[in-house]
Amino acid sequence: MKDDIIYLVLLGSCIGFGQFYRKFQDQEQKKWIGTAFGFLVVLSVSGFHMLHLLFCYLVTSLIIIYINRRKCHIASFVFMFGYLFFFRSVTYLGWEAPPGHTNMIQMILTLKLVGLAFEVNAAYTKSKAIGQAKKDEDATAGGKPLDTVTDNEKALLKLDMLDILHYSFNYVGILTGPYFTYKTFRDAITLPFSIRADCIGATLEKLKVIPLYAGLFLLVSFIWPLDYATSTEFYEERSLFYRLMYVWPTFFIFRMRIYTGILLSECVCTMAGFGAYPKACQSKSGHGPSKDCSPMISNSEEHEYDFETVRNIDVVSTETCWTFRETMKYWNMCVQYWMAMYVYKRFPSKTYRTLATLAVSAIWHGVHAGYYFCICAAPFYLPIEDLYVKLFIKDATGTKLKVLNWICWVAKFFAFSYMGIAFLLLSIEKIWFYYGSVYHIAYIFWIVTYVVGVFIAQIKKRNARRTEKLQQSAAQ
Known part of the structure; x- marks a missing residue:
């Protein structure tokens, strides 16, 4: 504290x-x-x-x-x-x-x-x-x-x-x-943009939501403290379902803490005018302007401005997008830009570049085992999600699509929460205690789910080939 x-x-x-x-x-x-x-x-x-x-x-x-x-x-x-x-x-x-x-x-x-x-x-x-x-x-x-x-x-x-x-x-x-x-x-x-941009307005826009995130962090962390997940009472007196669901409030606490810290950090930039560019420059997080801003310097007072260059998190998209893969794009975006530009795109092997990028991210976060358990688990979950999106969600419409998207959203946040508790517990002993208390159920479930998904995909391919042959026979 x-x-x-x-x-x-x-x-x-x-x-x-x-x-x-x-x-x-x-x-x-x-x-x-x-x-x-x-x-x-x-x-x-x-x-x-x-x-x-x-x-x-x-x-x-x-x-x-x-x-x-x-x-x-x-x-x-x-x-x-x-x-x-x-x-x-x-x-x-x-x-x-x-x-x-x-x-x-x-x-x-x-x-x-x-x-x-x-x-x-x-x-x-x-x-x-x-x-x-x-x-x-x-x-x-x-x-x-x-x-x-x-x-x-x-x-x-x-x-x-x-x-x-x-x-x-x-x-x-x-x-x-x-x-x-x-x-x-x-x-x-060197440029006049920081003087022209509405720095106070941009800062107040971020500051007004911070008390909500900070308040939720304090409230939920008081009701569901992280340390309880490694106590003897947690294992002996709580049901398997309760222990498994405990990852939800712990990851919620983590999100509220991160939202508060990152938005405050963004406010430092916006108040100082760092990252202010005309909207016409089409700035991107970490990268800066996508278009040349030089012609806009002479008439800088005529443009609208944004701070997309230093926008490090999109809270609304993080909370509302449907998939794990999408959520990763909206989280710590400036650091992700760095990882993408200087590790992912530069790594010589296309096969292992994702794993290498996540490994560098884990090393950057710290030496604790929890960072590796959490961050390096993501590449193994993403193929499962991609497989089921392709099998069931990609071509769905109407009510079916809405229902499947909600299922995907729940699965996404459960995956984040289950992996995220390792990030918070840090040590192998604490991580193993918690995962052992729920019998490693999520990892087992994901393996089974992937195997079943591959089996369904093979059946669909065989059926598609049969249908194609029948159509060819009928045409002849």
Whole structure:
């Protein structure tokens, strides 16, 4: 509870500071003030553990600036994730464990610095390709002009230690994100959009629902505490049905906590004007604008703005969409963007890229077994859902479709809840105690369901082939 209070106070301070911060006009002044306040936030929760963060910044900056840019992203990835593992394992060396909030800062810093290395690598690769084309006197590709190196890409190729320092430690997003690219950071400093956007309105729109989520979190966690799921009384005095259904309130508590934290983090960005772009830019979470915003700078006061770039969660879609696969798209979207861009799309094997991405996600979340039980279980559930959607829901209509969608929705949230309790219990002993108390029933059910689904699919294929042969015979 103490950590939660500290977390809320710091986020509240960051939100309030944004009202003044976004009004600074001088770019260098704005960078230094944002970084200074960021250092103050980090120091207040980390103390001397801040040295971990400074060391990571220093080493990765040297990698990005001085190592061959064809390889700097790989070197940064290996170092930062390796150090993240070391950071969480220092207690085995007899050292004091870093505070929980420092762990969150380290997690976001890992994404930022590795993501920056990938951005630099992409800018370098593009500039080399354009340079080679010009050298070969081939200014077109397929009849179209070659891309030019943008101002942001030029800035990436000229990064220095101070640029990386400001990006790494600016107070916006330093506690729990959301992740945003160097381009988004640079645009927030250099472009006039943050002054033109309705930052206060966007912030209030998010703040007005936070008391509901926070209140539900406190109420349900009081009635159904997580610790009860690992007590002797829970196993000896409660029925199997009660024990199995206990995953529903525990995952509900988790969702309300996450919704509260993520929306507060988004408010830090919106109040500071980070991620503000004209709606015409068609911004996407994590990525930023899908269209060039340069023509809109001169008449920036004429546009409507949004903060889709830093939108990290879509609560309504998370709660109401029908399938497990869809829900994953609306959850922690900026981090998912990072995972998709820098792990999924870059992984050499298409067969194992999903599993590799989820494994990296689990490593990023922590060293506890519960993260792997939860996150790495998803790839094994998704084929089951995909199979039954294809068999029964894909071609359904009317009332039948509505009923099947509701069944899929219940199955989705049960799957999330059953896997999610491992994420919350963390240790193998506690996880095994709970799953043992319900006889691993969900995993057994999913295996049986998948086998039955494959059998039904084979029968449908045989029937379809018979029907096709009969139609061919009749036609002859």
